[in-house]
Amino acid sequence: MNAPLDDAGTPGTGGGCPVPHGDTDTLTRLYGPEASDDPHGIYARLRARHGSVAPVLLEGDVPAWLVLGYRENRRVLENPRQFTRDSRIWRDWKEGRVEDSSPLMQMVGWRPDCVSQEGEAHRRLRAAVTDNLQAAAGRGIRRHVTRFANKQIDAFAAAGSADLVGQYAEYLPMLVLTRLFGLAEGEGRRLAHSCAQVIKGGEEAVAHNDRIMEILGELAARKRVEPGADFTTGLLSHEAGLDDGEILSHLRLVLIAAHTTTSNLLARVLQLLLTHPSHLTGLVSGQLNISAVVEEVMWNTPPLSVCPGRFATADLELGGRQVKAGDLLVLGLAAGNLDPEIRPDASTTLHGNKAHLAFSGGSHECPGQGVGQAIIETAVDVLLHRLHGLRLATAPDELTSTASTWESRLDRLPVEFTPQVV
Template identity: 65%
Template sequence: MNAQPSEGPHLAEPDVPTACPAQHAGATTRLYATETTSDPYGTYSRLRKQYGPVAPVLLEGDVPAWLVLGYRENRRVLDNPGQFSRDSRRWRDWKEGRIAENSPLIPMLGWRPDCLSQDGEPHQRLRRAVTDSMETVTNRGIRRHVVHVADQQIDAFADTGRADLVLQYSEYLPMLVLTRLFGLPETEGESLVTSCAGMMRGGEDAIAHNDRIGRVLAELTAHKRAEPGPDFATGLIQHPAGLDDDEVQNHLRLVLIAAHTTTSNLLARVLQSILGNESRLGELISGEMTTTAVVEEMMWNSPPLAVLPGRFANADCELGGQRLRTGDLLILGLAAGNLDPEVRPHTGTAVNGNQAHLAFSSGPHQCPGQALGQAIIETAVEVLIQRLPGLSLTADPDQLTDTASTWETRLDHLPVTFPA
């Protein structure tokens, strides 16, 4: 784990017991438990019926949190950093020593010197460095990088006539594109995919996976200080905001994990939607439907990050009928909010052109990599369909399985055949 800054709260030793605040004493839903992750959408629905738009839940280690289920309540939290901070140094359970140093929640919730962990002017300074550097590398031709990687991936199975588009395409393609944009060796791609997955999954290996990502990016930062290049890492290093090595490394980590995890998940869902409906594939090939429209629909119905960590109450307040105390942890139910019956009573309603979904978060911390992720997905889908005419799903669409964690639900397999 990265060392915490001296001005921040110190983490407790691992043997310090977790204690739930009084208002969470009755919380019994463990978001990390198998019975919960096996049916996350069912869990969201049950919690909504029991508690309303904000529900008490327990995270790994039985750490208490409020899960925000309502669309309007999610918007209120995301759009009001003065009331709900992203700075986890305000987290009461952390400040009072109830979070173990080796908690698997630390990679997702711990404070770091990046723009995501701060509000106000410090956030603006660091975010500007990220958005400027990202725009520079994207403008240099993101499409050619995606086409190159997509062709490489497809070449590996094109002669066989069959493939698993999760394990052989969507799971690795975004990371291989990102390694090129970051200035990393392509050989790092596979192990970084494994570490990102392990960190998101949680459990006892989460810290080790997070530390490995940190070591790779620390080495990259040192290398690019000595040998600059036309890449994202060099852009951060040379930005007028004057980021130090720790800030550069942590922003590389932030963008790498967020961009890969969400883009690979969403790419798999888009391919599932297209191949699970023959008429949709035909409409896409004929130009009657665009990949952009399919991506938009998936961001409403199956956002790549189902639950977003986290926000912290700056003062005692009321939200969705619940009384929150200063320093309470909130986690944002993006998937639940998108399906909130208060704003979307009919989930089958067409959402074409409606970009009010929560998939990219909202407010000052809204995802800065939307254009990058969408460019990767749309190009990857286009190359795949052009290279493999006659692509056909070999499984019953209703029999495809998912694996869920607290934070996301990922498609396990997408088996297809095509003329070799």
């Protein structure tokens, strides 16, 4: 869980707007067919043309700055006084060029949660989330992962083949989260689909967000009457005294961030193991630790490619660009991790180096890293113990991914193995 969380708008003409009014063709769009096919190619071309900070267009042709450089990403992440998460200062929204109904607002709009706040308000709300994530991790989370992982595997073990994205990684984290939240197991697949649509964006994002909020609202109401040993009850009873809006916003925040990033990361870890036989052999023999595999994926294919968003609190310079107060910046985590200024050779293995950007950074760094790590480690362990002779069922270069503005997800991971009698 490495990411913060959380048709509209014509490009503005304010002092910080990186594109003249109406002149959208001069800028690169981070959405649409080209972006979904080759996001890394787009990052490379933007870096070659603009350097470490590039003007881009988000969904609805909304202008923003994409931060490509590693050092520039660190500066933004670690200086909340210059770059705030509070989108209420966003000039294009304040001046009416981005409507509240825009799908983009599902990712960058203000909510009464810790992601949208700074200072004491942020510390109060984040404490409630962190305390209850730690409590959830201590309530046998690996046991829950083991149970649901085996249940998923049982469904395809006799076939001798499977798609480890659609039949395993895509839903397993949500099944675990339903247990941690106190939700019914049957809600898992519906919520997983809705979370994916919110991240993907498009016309359906708002409707799917409404569906998530409806389910979580019913959950919070039930837990007030029937408390339990779960994350929801913990938020309701925390000493920070969250109100109803704060409760719902944090349930949404953790659910979407935890599921989408952990499912994506699990799929990428399995991809790395199956396309690099030495990694799989090393893991099975005990010569390679799963945490080292996860770190390698965090550097090369972080679960969020682009992190929304920060807003400049004053006119300033970043990466040679003149950023104006109220400008939106989005953080290129994948591009920053591959910045040639810090990684001249991108093929170099970085085992033991945890300085990647995948967990964001600064005061908003992901508080749920331990939970995500436990889900992935246990899910991989169960899979390797259950499926003998596990191997990729296609050529590695035939594996494809589909990207949105914010992430690049593996489409399929077909495998074969010795069939089992369940």
